[in-house]
Amino acid sequence: EDQVTQSPEALRLQEGESSSLNCSYTVSGLRGLFWYRQDPGKGPEFLFTLYSAGEEKEKERLKATLTKKESFLHITAPKPEDSATYLCAVTGGANSKLTFGKGITLSVRP
Amino acid sequence: SAVISQKPSRDICQRGTSLTIQCQVDSQVTMMFWYRQQPGQSLTLIATANQGSEATYESGFVIDKFPISRPNLTFSTLTVSNMSPEDSSIYLCSVTEGVHGYTFGSGTRLTVV
Numbered sequence: 001e002d003q004v005t006q007s008p009e010a011l012r013l014q015e016g017e018s019s020s021l022n023c024s025y026t027v028s029g030l031r032g033l034f035w036y037r038q039d040p041g042k043g044p045e046f047l048f049t050l051y052s053a054g055e056e057k058e059k060e061r062l063k064a065t066l067t068k069k070e071s072f073l074h075i076t077a078p079k080p081e082d083s084a085t086y087l088c089a090v091t092g093g094a095n096s097k098l099t100f101g102k103g104i105t106l107s108v109r110p
Numbered sequence: 111s112a113v114i115s116q117k118p119s120r121d122i123c124q125r126g127t128s129l130t131i132q133c134q135v136d137s138q139v140t141m142m143f144w145y146r147q148q149p150g151q152s153l154t155l156i157a158t159a160n161q162g163s164e165a166t167y168e169s170g171f172v173i174d175k176f177p178i179s180r181p182n183l184t185f186s187t188l189t190v191s192n193m194s195p196e197d198s199s200i201y202l203c204s205v206t207e208g209v210h211g212y213t214f215g216s217g218t219r220l221t222v223v
Binding site: 004032034036041042043044045046049087089096097098099100101102103 | 111114116141143150151152153154155158168202204206211212213214215216217219
């Protein structure tokens with residue numbers, strides 16, 4: 001059974017203080033690892049898909065990386081508007097099912 | 111990417127009643143997915159709905175409790191039947207968009223009293 005574990009559960013940063021969010025996964029035949037951002041009262045918003053170990057993707061202050069066991073979402077010089085819950089999910093094997101972690105709640109103080 | 115309209119956005123319901131949640135997509139999609147997001151828990155897949163066939167339910171979810179309709183390629187409904195307080199949750203529909211991952215609706219926040 002696919003499993004996704006995210007850490008820490010919550011993270012509080014000062015504006016400009018860079019950090020990383022971790023996503024550890026166990027999946028049979030990784031097809032894709034996804035990062036989403038979720039704001040309160042809204043559905044998850046797609047950020048990145050990573051397909052193979054060594055792959056990296058960037059968008060503004062966010063950079064996602066992937067190894068065979070985990071993914072990191074690096075946040076460089078965060079701003080208060082980056083405050084949200086960040087979700088990691090994987091698909092594997094023959095199905096399209098997404099398995100999610102519980103998410104990391106990021107709070108960035110001005 | 112696809113735009114998903116989901117309604118209602120929230121509702122408060124009496125136990126024992128049923129609520130039907132609607133999901134409308136602005137483009138034709140083969141598969142639609144229904145998720146549940148309970149407080150402090152992961153998003154959990156309830157079922158996958160393909161047009162013209164019965165929905166496929168995940169372990170722990172049954173058709174009698176969560177009947178799904180998929181009358182065409184842009185629309186689906188999820189009904190939460192005979193509700194109890196344990197059904198209080200956020201329910202989300204989703205479609206797959208290939209390299210863009212999966213797009214989600216804004217969710218329905220259900221409170222059962």
